Amino acid sequence: MDRLHQRHTQLETDSKGVAAALSESEERYRRITEAITDYIFTVKxxxxxxxxxxxxxxxxxxxGYTAEEFNADPFLWIRMVPAEDQDIIRAQASEALSGHDPExxxxxxxxKDGQIRWVSNSLVPTSDGQGNLVSYDGLLRDITNRKIAEETLRESEERYRHLVETMNEGLAMADQDYVFTFVNERLCEMLGYSREEMLGRHIVEFVHEDYKDFMQDQVARRQRGEARSYEIDWxxxxxxxxxxxxSPKGFYDANGQLTGSLGVLTDITDRKRAEEALQTAHAELELRVQERTAELLQTNEQLKREIEDRKRIEQELRESETRYRLLINNMPSIVxxxxxxxxxxxxxxxxxxxxGYSMEEFNSRKKKWSEVIIGSDLETAKKAFIQALKTNKSYxxxxxxxxxxxxxxxxxxxxQxxxxxxxxxxxxxGVFFDVTERKQLQKAIVQREKLNTLGAIAAEVAHEIRNPLVSLGGFARRLQKKFPDMTECDVILQQSQRLEKILSRIRNYLHPVEIHxxxxxxNxxxxxxVGLLSPETEIRGLRCQLNLNPDLSDVYTDPDILxxxxxxxxxxxxxxxxxxxxxxIRTFESEQDLYIEFKNPSSEPAVKHPELLFMPFAEGGESIGLPLCYRLLRxxxxxxxxxxxxxxxxxxxxxxxxxRRDLQ
Structure with a gap:
């Protein structure tokens, strides 16, 4: 742009013959700027x-806006900028109008489509031969992807920094000369130095005098590419x-030269002091064994056994922790x-x-467990908790x-x-178990047993009643022939026929259905x-809401009966x-069964004995209704x-x- 400005100044001082060259140059400039993929604008x-x-x-x-839309609306540009960013836009324009080169x-x-995008805005002023500002050019570049990458990098660095600063171990980084370039807060706490006191100093300065030569040997090992854990005193x-x-880690260039190293330091001071105390006690015991009696030797042996037990217990504890973690990850319950x-x-x-809620939603306190418990069950759960407090605190x-x-x-x-x-x-x-399927199975078993019992009773009753009923009907017909005007005979015959129909429904109900x-x-x-009944359901104002599992398994059954x-x-x-x-209407499945749930509003009170819904005692029970559905499904x-x-x-x-196997 500076060269363009110089060229422009020269052309204004030349003769009219050069004006044609200026016009050609401007045309070439226009074609170049229109070919640039970034957004260029000019303000005269x-x-x-x-x-x-x-x-x-x-x-x-x-x-998203065309040049014509900008030309038609002079204030479109400033409205396109969010209110909180408009001040820096105006400040940049003011600096350009004052004749300076704004940053x-x-x-x-x-x-135009509502997306928020980040852009880089650069202005280049252009002046005439007398130094008067005649225009400034602007280059607008979309930097949204770079901004997103910068934010992602910042978040990643923040997570890494938080991890490093909160870890229980010390962490240090050094250059190829083993000069500290980074230490975390835990290492500073372990050695009692501030971070400023440690950075820029050689690692050997902080090593205990007994281990300075040992550290120099470790430095040489690292330069040779070795990386083994070791103990050292500071x-x-x-x-x-x-x-x-x-636990060290070396960094090397393409030629295998050491460029730096990282170390994770675990404080084992308490363990070392315990070992030193144990060694001292062991030496004293050995001395007493020599000076005193064999009884102290036995004591020494006992101490050794205690040490072995301690190691064994530590090993068992580590194995137990491993088994516990494996159990947590594989057990069907939720801890x-x-x-x-x-x-x-x-x-x-x-x-x-x-x-359906993530672990993060609960652990971040966005969701509490009481919010997922059904309201009527919450009080019962609280009572069980209060009772546990009064006893052994488990429930x-x-x-x-x-x-x-x-x-x-x-x-x-x-x-607990x-x-x-x-x-x-x-x-x-504690732990949570999903016992929904068990609850459904228990309820189904109870209902099935009740219905089986009622069915057996109904069959027995039907058998015992049929013979007296036939005799009763026969005698009633004889009486009717002898006494045609006796209305009581009509009543007896009507009720006998009604009882025979009920017995027929019970017999048909218990009779097996032929399955194909x-x-x-x-689904x-x-x-x-639903489509078959749509004319009738529309007349009744009934709307069927289907929630069908698209991955539902197929079944081997009679589609017509279903x-x-x-x-x-x-x-x-x-x-x-x-x-x-x-x-x-909802479909779902468990490991063993398919379920189809029909749920509708009802203003009637709950049925106290639901098993009676499926018995064929009501009129029409043989052809339609719940008894038929139950018999067919059974x-x-x-x-x-x-x-x-x-x-x-x-x-x-x-x-x-x-x-399928059952039917075959």
């Missing part, structure tokens, strides 16, 4: 104020001896530590698969939680309350059933919702169960994945 100045602005054609690639600045713009600022274990305010810490991400309790996706699960919690010396609760340590199984998709059958079951359950829900509403190896939730009733169909 008159009487010290901006008079006209020209935006290069690449402005649209950077800002490049970096600021944000809001593109001299602290107060003269104390500090024992450490060093936690909970506090008095219901905040909780988890050790791994298994909590996400249970609740087992079961309650329901609501996952992030809205699913209701049963949880078994086993906890830990208190301080004053009896105040410090925390609760094949591989089929439960497809549900979708077809369709009949789903249709009856949808119609049953429609009957329960007089004013219409939403019927939620013959296919499945089960229909009922549950009551707040303002809702839930019917759940379960089909075993192994149903």
């Amino acid at each position: 100045v008159a009487d010290g104020h901006p008079a006209e602005t020209h935006h290069g054609p690449t402005c649209e690639a950077v800002t 490049p600045i970096e600021h944000r713009i809001i593109r 001299r602290a600022k107060d003269g104390q001896r500090v024992y450490t274990l060093i 936690y530590r909970r506090y008095k305010d219901w905040s909780v810490d988890f050790l791994d991400e298994k909590v996400r698969s249970l609740t 087992v309790r079961e309650y329901r939680i609501e996952t992030k996706g809205g699913e209701i699960l049963w949880i078994q919690e086993r906890g 309350i830990v208190c301080d010396k004053d009896g105040e609760i410090e925390y609760v340590s 199984p094949q591989e089929c998709s439960v 497809s059958i549900i979708t077809d059933s 369709t009949q079951i789903f249709v009856n359950l949808i119609l049953n829900a429609a009957e329960a919702m007089d004013n219409g509403g939403v019927l939620s 013959n296919m190896g499945g089960l229909l169960s009922y549950a009551s939730e707040i303002d809702h009733m839930v019917f759940t169909v379960s089909l075993p994945k192994s149903v």
Whole structure:
């Protein structure tokens, strides 16, 4: 741009013959700037104020606005800059208008599509032959990716710095001459020096006198490429001896020359002093053995055994810790530590698969455990906790939680309350188990047993009643022939026929259903059933909300019978919702079973004996309704169960994945 300015000044002083060359130069300049991918703009100045602005054609690639949009709206440029960045824009323009060369600045713009982008803005003033500012050119370069990279690097460096400064070991870095270039806060604490006192000094200056030659040997080993851990003693600022274990790492250039090294220092002073004390005690014992009796020799042997036991215990402790970590990572339960305010810490991400919430959401206190427990179960959970406080401070309790996706699960919690010396609760340590499937299975087993019992009773009753009922009907017909005007005979015959119909329904209910199984998709059958009933459900104001697992396994069953079951359950829900509403149909599966859940609003109170819903005592039980659904599912190896939730009733169909083998 300086050369362009010199050229411009020269042309103004030349003759009119050079004006043509100037025009050609400006045209060439225009073509060059239009080919540049960065955004170039020119502001012409008159009487010290901006008079006209020209935006290069690449402005649209950077800002989303065309040059015509900028020309039509003189204030579009400043509005495109966020309010908090506009002051530096105006300051840069003022400096250019005053005749100075302003420094490049970096600021944000809001593109036409709403994106926030970072740009570098450079201005180059242009003056005439008398030194008057006639214009200034601007180069706008998109630096968003660089800014993102800088922020990512800053965050990475911050994490690294936090790790280094909070680690329990000392950390030091030295150059090729073994002069300290970095030490962390822990190393400064170990030796009693400030960071400023250590940086720039040779490492040997801080080594204990007994180990200076040893350190020089280690330096030579590092230059040869060796890197083994070793123990070395240091001299602290107060003269104390500090024992450490060093794990070194050398850095080398392409030629194998040492360029620097890093060391992690573990303070083993307490261990060393314990070993020295142990060695002293051992020497004293040896002396006493020589001076005194064999009894002291026995004492010495006992001490040796204690040392071996200590080492063995330490080894067992390390192995136990390893087994514990392996157990935590592989056990089906979720380990936690909970506090008095219901905040909780988890050790791994298994909590996400249970609740839908990440470990970080709980550990950062954004989510408390009490917030996922169903409200009606929270008080029961609190009572179990209070009871445990009064006894041995351990408890087992079961309650329901609501996952992030809205699913209701049963949880078994086993906890141990830990208190301080004053009896105040410090925390609760324990594990969570998902017992939802067990709860469903228990409920299904109880319901199945009740229904089997009722079925057996109903069959026996039907058998015992049929013979007297036939005799009763026969005698009633004879009486009717003798006494045609006797109305009581009509009543007896009507009630006898009614009882015979009930007995027929019971017999048909207990009779096996013929099954024609094949591989089929439960999701497809549900979708077809909803479509089949759509005219009727629309009239009733019923809307079916499908939440179908796309990865649901296929089953080996009779699709026609399954369709009949789903249709009856949808119609049953429609009957329960007089004013219409939403019927939620959800599919999911466990390791052994497939589940289809039908959940609809209900203003009726909960059914006290749900097993009676599935018995064929009501009119029409043979052809439609819940008894038929239950009978059909039972013959296919499945089960229909009922549950009551707040303002809702839930019917759940379960089909075993192994149903194909059962049917074959």
